[in-house]
Amino acid sequence: MRSISSRYAASTIATVVMIAGVSFLGASGARGDEGPSVPPGTEASAEPPANIDAKSPELKLADGATLAPAKVLDIKSIVEDQGGEERREDTNETVKFALQAEVLFGKDSAELxxxxxxxxxxxxDEIKKQNAAKIRVFGFTDDLGSYEHGKVLSKQRADAVQKVLSEALSNSAITYEVRGYSEDYPIADNSTEEGRKKNRRVEVSFPRGDDS
Incomplete structure (x- = not known):
């Protein structure tokens, strides 16, 4: 089997990423349906400030004040295979894989x-390499069909992927958050079949290890 990295043609994007805090459930059962949770990278950005006077005295440091330490912005690297079947996103803090539903399931099915x-x-294997102990598995659909049907199907697909991960990792210390989002949080245009195909996906994300 080819390594994950060999299936991709890389492109790199620098961006600031805000990762929302979430609670993870224990590996036993490994289900997360309580309360809202936003997939990493989909959080709304703050509106830019308007009508700033560059000469305003309020922008000057007060006497004796010092600048805060420099902060390194998070760098996001996005790597996608030629057919778009798999997508990997790396930041300073997280790794996320998105697999198109067509490579995992039959049409309107949650059977792998x-x-x-x-x-x-x-x-x-990558989770083991990163020594990650908290894993998110999120399912998504396109906007065809009812929202509720998509909610059920996307959760069932996330459950199926989580089950295989759990068996492969065989580590009771790992916790999982498993959710289905139906058509919410699209990554492409649902008005085209190409876009809908990208939106039908399962995402697996986890923290990046210190040594990688």
């Missing part, structure tokens, strides 16, 4: 295909 296990196991 014969080639799905290899894809998921490769992600499990």
């Amino acid at each position: 295909s014969s080639k799905a296990n290899g894809r998921i196991t490769a992600i499990a």
